[in-house]
Amino acid sequence: MANGESEVGSDPAGGFVQLLTPDGERVDSVTTADGVTYSVDFTDDEYRGLYRDLVTVRRLDAEATALQRQGELGIWASLLGQEAAQVGSGRALRKQDMAFPTYREHGVLYTRGIDPIMPFGLFRGVDQGGWDPNEFKFNTYTIVIGSQTLHATGYAMGITMDGKVGNADGEAVIAYFGDGATSQGDVNEAFVWSGVFHAPIVFFCQNNQYAISEPLERQTRIPLYRRSLGYGFPGVRIDGNDVLASYAVTRAALDQARNGQGPTLIEAYTYRMGAHTSSDDPTRYRIASEVESWKAKDPIARMKAFLTKQQVADDTFFTEVDETAKALALDLRERVLAMPDPQPVTLFDNVYPHGSPEVDAQRATFERYQASFEGSAH
Amino acid sequence: MAETITLGKALNHGLRRSLENDAKVIIMGEDVGKLGGVFRITDGLQKDFGEDRVIDTPLAESGIIGTAIGLAIRGYRPVCEIQFDGFVFPAFNQIVAQVAKMFYRSLGNVRLPIVIRIPYGGGIGAVEHHSESPEALFAHIPGLKVVTCANPADAYTMIRQSIASDDPIVFFEPKRRYWEKGEVDLEADLAQAYPLHAARVTRAGTDVTVLAYGPMVRTALEAAAAAADDGRSLEVIDLRTLSPLDMPTVYESVRKTGRAVVVHEAPGNLGLGAELAARISEECFYSLEAPVLRVTGFDVPYPAARVEEEYLPDLDRVLDAVDRSFGW
Numbered sequence: 001m002a003n004g005e006s007e008v009g010s011d012p013a014g015g016f017v018q019l020l021t022p023d024g025e026r027v028d029s030v031t032t033a034d035g036v037t038y039s040v041d042f043t044d045d046e047y048r049g050l051y052r053d054l055v056t057v058r059r060l061d062a063e064a065t066a067l068q069r070q071g072e073l074g075i076w077a078s079l080l081g082q083e084a085a086q087v088g089s090g091r092a093l094r095k096q097d098m099a100f101p102t103y104r105e106h107g108v109l110y111t112r113g114i115d116p117i118m119p120f121g122l123f124r125g126v127d128q129g130g131w132d133p134n135e136f137k138f139n140t141y142t143i144v145i146g147s148q149t150l151h152a153t154g155y156a157m158g159i160t161m162d163g164k165v166g167n168a169d170g171e172a173v174i175a176y177f178g179d180g181a182t183s184q185g186d187v188n189e190a191f192v193w194s195g196v197f198h199a200p201i202v203f204f205c206q207n208n209q210y211a212i213s214e215p216l217e218r219q220t221r222i223p224l225y226r227r228s229l230g231y232g233f234p235g236v237r238i239d240g241n242d243v244l245a246s247y248a249v250t251r252a253a254l255d256q257a258r259n260g261q262g263p264t265l266i267e268a269y270t271y272r273m274g275a276h277t278s279s280d281d282p283t284r285y286r287i288a289s290e291v292e293s294w295k296a297k298d299p300i301a302r303m304k305a306f307l308t309k310q311q312v313a314d315d316t317f318f319t320e321v322d323e324t325a326k327a328l329a330l331d332l333r334e335r336v337l338a339m340p341d342p343q344p345v346t347l348f349d350n351v352y353p354h355g356s357p358e359v360d361a362q363r364a365t366f367e368r369y370q371a372s373f374e375g376s377a378h
Numbered sequence: 379m380a381e382t383i384t385l386g387k388a389l390n391h392g393l394r395r396s397l398e399n400d401a402k403v404i405i406m407g408e409d410v411g412k413l414g415g416v417f418r419i420t421d422g423l424q425k426d427f428g429e430d431r432v433i434d435t436p437l438a439e440s441g442i443i444g445t446a447i448g449l450a451i452r453g454y455r456p457v458c459e460i461q462f463d464g465f466v467f468p469a470f471n472q473i474v475a476q477v478a479k480m481f482y483r484s485l486g487n488v489r490l491p492i493v494i495r496i497p498y499g500g501g502i503g504a505v506e507h508h509s510e511s512p513e514a515l516f517a518h519i520p521g522l523k524v525v526t527c528a529n530p531a532d533a534y535t536m537i538r539q540s541i542a543s544d545d546p547i548v549f550f551e552p553k554r555r556y557w558e559k560g561e562v563d564l565e566a567d568l569a570q571a572y573p574l575h576a577a578r579v580t581r582a583g584t585d586v587t588v589l590a591y592g593p594m595v596r597t598a599l600e601a602a603a604a605a606a607d608d609g610r611s612l613e614v615i616d617l618r619t620l621s622p623l624d625m626p627t628v629y630e631s632v633r634k635t636g637r638a639v640v641v642h643e644a645p646g647n648l649g650l651g652a653e654l655a656a657r658i659s660e661e662c663f664y665s666l667e668a669p670v671l672r673v674t675g676f677d678v679p680y681p682a683a684r685v686e687e688e689y690l691p692d693l694d695r696v697l698d699a700v701d702r703s704f705g706w
Binding site for chain 2: 139
C-alpha cells in the first residue's frame with residue numbers, strides 16, 4: 001500500500017481466505033501470510049446441509065421483506081447477500097458457545113436451532129425482541145451500533161473467570177458487528193479489553209461495504225482485518241460470500257479462543273445486496289453496476305454450482321430444498337400474522353426485577369383511566 | 379460490634395462483606411486494585427480477594443459498564459466504580475441504552491444486577507469534572523434505580539443492599555463526606571436493615587420540612603440546629619432513594635408542617651427539587667402554607683474551586699429559604 005493511499009474498495013487488495021470460488025470451484029486449502037492453513041473436510045451430507053441453510057435463510061428473509069412491504073412488519077433488516085458469512089460462522093459455533101448479534105443476524109439465529117419467528121416480535125412491534133440469551137446461547141438483538149461487542153467481551157471474561165477455557169471443551173464467544181461499527185468507540189474498547197484480558201472471543205465483522213449510505217472509505221483507510229494488530233491479536237479476512245471459508249476460519253478462531261489463545265478478528269468481505277432496512281433507498285448512494293458485479297459472487301449460486309459439479313446433488317434435491325424452504329416461510333408468515341398485539345397494560349411489565357412503587361402506581365392509574373371508557377362510546 | 383469509622387471506610391467494609399458473602403460479586407474500575415481507588419474506597423480488597431475479583435480495568439468507562447453487562451449475563455454481580463462524577467458520560471450510552479433497558483427488552487429474562495458507584499458533588503477544591511451532581515440524569519431513566527447515602531451507617535448498609543439487589547443501581551457517594559465519622563454496626567443483619575428504597579426522617583420537626591440527600595443532609599441538619607435557636611422546628615428528611623422516590627414519607631411530613639424546602643447541589647433546572655415540588659403540590663395542595671422552595675446549585679457549569687462555596691447551598695441559604703417560606 002502506497003503511503004497515504006487507501007486500500008479499501010470493491011476488490012480486496014491483499015486477498016482473502018477463499019475455499020469456494022464464485023464459479024463453484026473448491027480450493028483445497030489456503031495458507032495465510034501468518035502461516036495459518038485453513039481447509040474444510042465436509043461429508044456430502046454436510047455440504048448439502050450448508051446449501052439448505054443458505055437457501056432457507058434467504059427464503060425466510062424474503063418472506064420477511066414481503067411482510068414488511070405488506071404492512072405486517074414495521075421494519076425489516078434484510079440479510080440478503082450475507083447468507084454465507086452468517087451460516088458459515090453460525091455453524092462453526094459449538095453448542096456451548098455464545099453469540100452476540102446485531103439486528104441483522106437472522107441467519108446465525110437460524111443455525112443456532114432457534115425458531116426463526118423469535119425476532120419477529122421486535123420487527124412487528126409487539127415486543128422489544130425479548131428472549132433468554134442463556135437458553136439459546138444467543139443474545140438479544142442489539143440496535144445501538146457496536147454496544148454488544150463490549151457485552152460479548154465481558155461475557156468472555158466471565159468464561160475465563162469460570163475456568164472454562166484451556167481445552168477443547170472450553171467455551172468461546174462470537175461478537176457480530178458491521179463495517180460501520182468499527183468506527184465506534186465501544187468496538188475499539190472491546191478490542192482493547194479483549195486483548196488485555198486475553199478473552200476467548202471472536203470478533204466477526206461483516207463488512208458489507210455500507211453503513212446505511214456511507215461507504216467503507218468513510219470508516220477506514222486500512223483493511224479492517226488489519227486493525228486487530230494494533231490491539232495485539234490476529235486478524236483474518238475471508239471471502240464473506242464463501243460459506244466454507246466462513247466456517248473454516250470461524251471454527252479455527254473459536255477453537256483457538258476456547259483453548260486459551262485469545263481473540264481473533266475476522267473480516268467477512270461481503271455485500272449488502274438489499275437496502276440497509278426496509279426504510280432505506282440504496283439507489284440514492286450506489287450504482288446498479290456495483291450491485292450487478294456482486295451478483296456474480298452470490299453465495300448460494302456458487303454452492304449450487306459446486307454441488308452440481310461434484311454430483312453431490314441434483315435437481316430433485318434443489319427442488320426439494322426450495323419447496324421445504326417455501327413451506328417454512330409460509331408457516332412463518334402464518335404465525336407472524338397470528339401474533340397477538342400485547343395488552344396495553346403490559347407496557348408496565350418488566351421495568352425492574354424488584355418492581356417499583358412508582359411504576360405500580362402509574363399502572364393502577366392507567367387501568368382506572370382505561371376502565372373509565374368501558375360502556376361509553378369510546 | 380459498633381465501630382466509629384468514616385463513611386469511606388464504611389463503604390470499604392460493605393464491599394468487603396459483599397465479596398465475602400457472594401463469590402459472584404466482583405469489583406471493577408480504574409485504579410481500584412493495587413491503589414485501592416483514588417479515594418481508597420476499595421483499599422485492600424484486591425490483596426484479599428485477588429485480581430479476578432477486584433479488577434483494574436483499562437481507562438474506558440464505556441468499557442467498564444459494557445463488559446459489566448456481559449459479566450452480569452454470565453451470572454456475575456459487578457460493582458463498577460466510576461472514578462469521578464464528571465467521568466461517567468463516556469459510559470452514559472451503555473448505562474441508559476443497555477443497563478436500564480435490558481430487563482424490559484428481554485421480557486424479564488435478563489437481570490443485570492450491576493451497581494455503578496459514583497463519587498459525586500463538590501466542596502473538595504477540585505478541578506473541572508470532579509465536583510458534579512448528575513443524579514437527576516440517571517433518576518430520569520426508567521429501568522435504573524438511584525440511591526445515595528449521607529452517613530457511615532447508611533453507607534455500610536446501602537452498598538450491601540444495592541449489591542444484593544437484582545435491580546441495576548446507580549449508587550452516588552457524597553465524596554466530600556467520605557472522611558466524616560459515624561457509628562456503624564458491622565455485624566448488623568442485612569435482612570433486618572432499614573429498607574434501601576425508603577427515605578428517613580433524620581430530625582423530627584413541626585414547622586417546615588427540609589428535603590435533602592447525600593452531601594446536603596449534613597447541611598440541612600446544621601440549618602435545623604441553627605433554626606432551633608430561633609425557635610423554628612425543622613423536620614429534615616434524608617431522601618436516600620432518588621429513584622424511586624419515597625413520596626409517602628415526604629407527603630406525611632409536608633401535610634404535618636405545611637411547608638417544604640428542597641436542598642441539592644445539582645443545578646435547580648429540572649433537578650430532583652423540581653420533581654419533588656411538582657409531586658408535593660399534586661398531593662399536598664390543601665396542606666401547603668407556601669410554595670415548595672428550592673435551594674440548589676445555580677444553572678451554570680460547576681464553577682472554579684475558589685468560588686465553589688458561593689455555588690454550593692449552605693446553612694445560610696437553607697435558612698434564607700426557610701425564612702421565605704414563612705414570609706409567604
